[in-house]
Amino acid sequence: MSPRPCAPTVSSPRRRVGRWVGSSDIGCLLGGRDDHARSWSALQVNREKSLAGSVVPAARIARMTYEDEVSMSVVAAAIVQRGRLLVVSKKAAPEVFYLPGGKPDPGEGPLETLARELDEELGVTPLEPRLLAEVEGVAVLERVPMRLTVFEARIDREPHPAAELAHMRWITGGESDVRLAGAIRNHVVPLLRSGGALAAA
Numbered sequence: 440m441s442p443r444p445c446a447p448t449v450s451s452p453r454r455r456v457g458r459w460v461g462s463s464d465i466g467c468l469l470g471g472r473d474d475h476a477r478s479w480s481a482l483q484v485n486r487e488k489s490l491a492g493s494v495v496p497a498a499r500i501a502r503m504t505y506e507d508e509v510s511m512s513v514v515a516a517a518i519v520q521r522g523r524l525l526v527v528s529k530k531a532a533p534e535v536f537y538l539p540g541g542k543p544d545p546g547e548g549p550l551e552t553l554a555r556e557l558d559e560e561l562g563v564t565p566l567e568p569r570l571l572a573e574v575e576g577v578a579v580l581e582r583v584p585m586r587l588t589v590f591e592a593r594i595d596r597e598p599h600p601a602a603e604l605a606h607m608r609w610i611t612g613g614e615s616d617v618r619l620a621g622a623i624r625n626h627v628v629p630l631l632r633s634g635g636a637l638a639a640a
């Protein structure tokens with residue numbers, strides 16, 4: 440069969456947002472996500488340049504199963520202050536900004552992951568986290584399917600970026616010099632803007 444773009448979805452406890460395929464997610468060419476699709480199209484995925492400028496080696500992709508990779512979870516925080524969203528980039532891909540957060544450690548619940556990652560990355564504690572959205576997309580670093588669970592939260596103090604971070608910015612989402620990860624640009628920013636949390640770009 441010929442690979443076709445996967446169709447990530449985003450959903451929100453408040454409302455369903457819709458299906459999407461972002462232009463930055465063109466690496467998400469799976470060999471299908473249903474009946475006959477249980478393996479990656481290593482060739483197609485490896486052919487696409489990732490947003491971060493790197494690709495998963497074909498040999499590694501070939502060993503992945505759909506079940507393994509579809510379960511990659513990432514938990515992140517949408518922290519908005521004075522109409523601006525906090526985004527970070529990591530030294531691994533300093534030009535790509537996304538929400539602070541990361542992958543759960545074994546046995547960890549989403550809120551535990553959120554608290555640990557915010558402490559590790561920014562030295563802050565999330566306050567009153569509320570589920571904002573679950574976005575299915577492609578992880579910008581690993582280029583594998585990802586489920587991003589986004590919590591809206593306040594924080595208890597001024598954030599200070601840890602060594603693993605390259606940059607930290609407060610954005611409205613309209614900045615021309617900030618390259619956002621697809622899931623953030625296409626879904627989280629519009630969701631926050633439609634809810635009135637973000638200032639006009």
Ligand SMILES: Nc1nc2c([nH]c(=O)n2[C@H]2C[C@H](O)[C@@H](COP(=O)(O)OP(=O)(O)OP(=O)(O)O)O2)c(=O)[nH]1
Nearest residue numbers: 513515537538539540541542577578579580581620
């Ligand atoms: N934290 C976070 N990661 C995101 C977002 N969007 C997105 O594609 N990702 C991707 C980037 C990475 O490929 C992956 C998260 O990896 P990470 O490197 O931040 O996670 P981590 O701190 O647990 O990583 P590790 O060094 O412990 O392996 O998800 C987002 O908004 N926030």
